Amino acid sequence: MTPFSTPVPANTPAAPDPQAQARNRLAWALLALVPLFALAGLATGTRGLSLEAFWADLQGEQAGLILGQIRAPRTLGAALVGALLGLGGALAQGLFRNPLADPYLLGSAAGAGLAVVLVLAGAALAGTTLSLATVAWLERVGLVLAAFAGALAGVALTLALAQGAVHTLRLLLAGVVVAVLLGALSDLVTVASPDALRGKQAFMLGSTSFLGWQAVALLAAGSALLTVLALRSARALDALTLGEDSAASLGVALPRMRLLLVVLLAGATALAVAHAGLVAFVGLVAPHLVRRHAPGAHAWLLGASAAMGAALLLAADVVSRAVIAPQELPVGVVTAVIGGVYLFVLLRRRGLG
Amino acid sequence: MKPANRIDRTTGTAPLLQCQGLHVALGGQPVLHGVDLDLASGWTAIVGPNGAGKSTLLRALAGLQPVSQGEVRLGGDPLRLMPAAQRARRLAWLAQGGQTSGELNVRETVQLGRIAQRGLLGALDADDARAVAHAMHETGCTAWASRPLHALSGGERQRVLLARVLATEAPLLLLDEPTTHLDAPHQVALARLFSRLARGTTAQGARRAVVTVLHDLPIALHADRVVVMQAGRVLAEGTPAEASLHRALEQVFDHAVQVRPGPQRAQVSLAIDED
Numbered sequence: 001m002t003p004f005s006t007p008v009p010a011n012t013p014a015a016p017d018p019q020a021q022a023r024n025r026l027a028w029a030l031l032a033l034v035p036l037f038a039l040a041g042l043a044t045g046t047r048g049l050s051l052e053a054f055w056a057d058l059q060g061e062q063a064g065l066i067l068g069q070i071r072a073p074r075t076l077g078a079a080l081v082g083a084l085l086g087l088g089g090a091l092a093q094g095l096f097r098n099p100l101a102d103p104y105l106l107g108s109a110a111g112a113g114l115a116v117v118l119v120l121a122g123a124a125l126a127g128t129t130l131s132l133a134t135v136a137w138l139e140r141v142g143l144v145l146a147a148f149a150g151a152l153a154g155v156a157l158t159l160a161l162a163q164g165a166v167h168t169l170r171l172l173l174a175g176v177v178v179a180v181l182l183g184a185l186s187d188l189v190t191v192a193s194p195d196a197l198r199g200k201q202a203f204m205l206g207s208t209s210f211l212g213w214q215a216v217a218l219l220a221a222g223s224a225l226l227t228v229l230a231l232r233s234a235r236a237l238d239a240l241t242l243g244e245d246s247a248a249s250l251g252v253a254l255p256r257m258r259l260l261l262v263v264l265l266a267g268a269t270a271l272a273v274a275h276a277g278l279v280a281f282v283g284l285v286a287p288h289l290v291r292r293h294a295p296g297a298h299a300w301l302l303g304a305s306a307a308m309g310a311a312l313l314l315a316a317d318v319v320s321r322a323v324i325a326p327q328e329l330p331v332g333v334v335t336a337v338i339g340g341v342y343l344f345v346l347l348r349r350r351g352l353g
Numbered sequence: 354m355k356p357a358n359r360i361d362r363t364t365g366t367a368p369l370l371q372c373q374g375l376h377v378a379l380g381g382q383p384v385l386h387g388v389d390l391d392l393a394s395g396w397t398a399i400v401g402p403n404g405a406g407k408s409t410l411l412r413a414l415a416g417l418q419p420v421s422q423g424e425v426r427l428g429g430d431p432l433r434l435m436p437a438a439q440r441a442r443r444l445a446w447l448a449q450g451g452q453t454s455g456e457l458n459v460r461e462t463v464q465l466g467r468i469a470q471r472g473l474l475g476a477l478d479a480d481d482a483r484a485v486a487h488a489m490h491e492t493g494c495t496a497w498a499s500r501p502l503h504a505l506s507g508g509e510r511q512r513v514l515l516a517r518v519l520a521t522e523a524p525l526l527l528l529d530e531p532t533t534h535l536d537a538p539h540q541v542a543l544a545r546l547f548s549r550l551a552r553g554t555t556a557q558g559a560r561r562a563v564v565t566v567l568h569d570l571p572i573a574l575h576a577d578r579v580v581v582m583q584a585g586r587v588l589a590e591g592t593p594a595e596a597s598l599h600r601a602l603e604q605v606f607d608h609a610v611q612v613r614p615g616p617q618r619a620q621v622s623l624a625i626d627e628d
Contacts, residue, residue, distance in 0.1 A: 017458075017499040018499075019456075019458060019499065019501065020499070094455075097454040097455070232473075232474060233473070235465075235468060235473045235474070236473050238455070238457060238461065238465055239465050239468055239473075241453055241454045241455030241457055242448070242453055242462075242465060242514070242517070243448055243452060243453070245412070245417050245446070245448055246446070246448050248417055248437065249415055249416075249417060249441065249444075249445065249446040250441050250465065250466070250468040250469050250521070251437045251438040251439075251440065251441030251442070251468060251469055251472070252437070252468065252473065253437050253438075291456055295456030295501065296456060297457055297461050298455075301456075
């Protein structure tokens with residue numbers, strides 16, 4: 001009928017779709033790996049990752065305390081923080097149509113960093129009159145709240161500088177400006193209050209060691225809500241791959257959609273950062289791994305990147321506790337090393353051209 | 354008198370899209386200086402030298418370009434006041450160049466056209482599947498349905514993006530350089546597709562208008578109507594058989610082309626040999 005059509009026999013069986021097969025394989029792999037890594041997280045203690053020690057812990061008198069109150073919430077929390085970072089990374093890469101975008105763009109990291117430094121400096125000023133335990137508890141809750149508020153404030157400042165989410169490039173540039181300015185401010189505070197410096201360093205490195213059940217509940221509720229909202233915007237992100245004008249011509253109300261995506265991105269990042277500090281590379285590498293090995297539409301990318309982020313941070317958490325047990329490394333150092341090596345290998349394999 | 358009641362003299366139908374006194378500036382530079390245009394159903398080709406404002410006009414007609422003066426009306430309704438979702442059901446726009454990002458495959462890309470009908474959340478049903486299959490058949494990309502878009506050649510990708518436009522089933526198709534990257538057989542096939550689309554109706558029974566910005570004059574002279582633009586203005590419009598249109602074409606292209614009446618169609622030649 002049309003000169004285009006090449007005749008296709010009517011009874012040809014549908015050709016297998018290699019991309020769909022890859023997605024299936026990755027989905028099964030993640031479904032197996034996340035519980036496996038979580039189990040490894042439960043089994044990793046002061047003697048490193050050892051099934052023997054895990055068995056002894058299970059039968060010990062303090063099994064409920066060690067496993068139920070320390071390792072279980074920490075492991076679950078690491079999975080949820082990783083999922084939020086993976087989701088945030090996939091959102092950022094879709095929104096900016098750039099595979100190098102990460103969830104800390106748009107000033108959330110710098111905002112959280114400044115807020116944490118301010119609280120630490122304030123606590124150092126007031127700390128002399130309070131008992132040590134009170135300060136620790138106050139600092140803990142205060143830090144989570146401050147980091148959350150700081151991350152959101154950083155993004156709000158970026159939005160204000162960019163005059164809303166109308167221009168993607170302006171948004172990115174405003175994010176860079178906010179990161180530089182707030183970074184300089186928090187450097188200034190640490191110069192004035194050296195006590196804040198150590199706490200800031202721990203925050204910048206990222207850590208999963210303070211996650212309790214309360215944090216897990218908050219993280220779980222937050223990630224459930226954000227994932228649902230993100231999945232509802234998946235088709236808009238797909239439309240954006242055609243370019244902003246084409247998406248607009250399809251009836252996507254772009255400024256509003258971009259604002260929603262920025263808010264989701266800010267929410268996911270703030271929630272993760274508030275509980276675990278600036279864990280490096282998970283938000284960049286998780287969606288990257290998914291898109292490289294099992295590309296697909298955004299409904300898949302968002303969900304799979306979240307699962308991939310969970311698997312990555314769980315694995316990194318186990319490594320950080322097992323490598324020099326009974327000591328532990330900050331998990332952010334482990335993710336940075338793993339992420340850096342991954343990107344390096346990718347660079348080598350693809351060549352620099 | 355309502356302008357919507359005017360009858361187009363070449364096709365004898367009421368205009369689908371009109372613009373009056375359209376002024377557009379890009380980055381402070383005026384690009385369109387008062388364009389008046391009535392577009393009826395049928396195939397209209399917009400031609401003109403580089404920088405004449407063709408793409409800007411098409412973007413303005415699609416409601417994607419803020420205008421500084423004048424108005425675009427779609428079926429009599431001001432385009433500026435129309436909600437984006439309603440506009441998307443009535444007109445579809447194909448970008449020039451066809452840059453895409455991401456990892457969608459061919460079918461998923463064509464399915465994006467259904468956002469115009471279903472919105473961002475509605476589930477796709479059998480009706481959507483039919484529209485998508487039909488659009489892919491029309492442009493000949495059925496065979497690569499599950500191939501990723503970035504694994505296609507430029508011409509193949511262009512056909513997929515055109516299928517995405519057709520899948521919207523909008524009665525007004527605004528296509529910016531749809532024949533870019535295509536080889537001669539596919540350019541010919543596309544030209545036939547345009548005239549067939551322009552004569553047919555949508556699945557909902559509405560008359561179609563196909564508006565193409567074209568660099569390829571031989572193809573443009575197969576349209577029902579040709580609009581010649583120069584320096585942000587419409588210099589001439591008419592059927593491809595009109596001698597005055599031929600003179601206008603030769604003039605805007607600096608006499609680098611010659612247009613002569615042929616046995617069936619006007620013939621275009623490049624004036625390379627004469628120096």
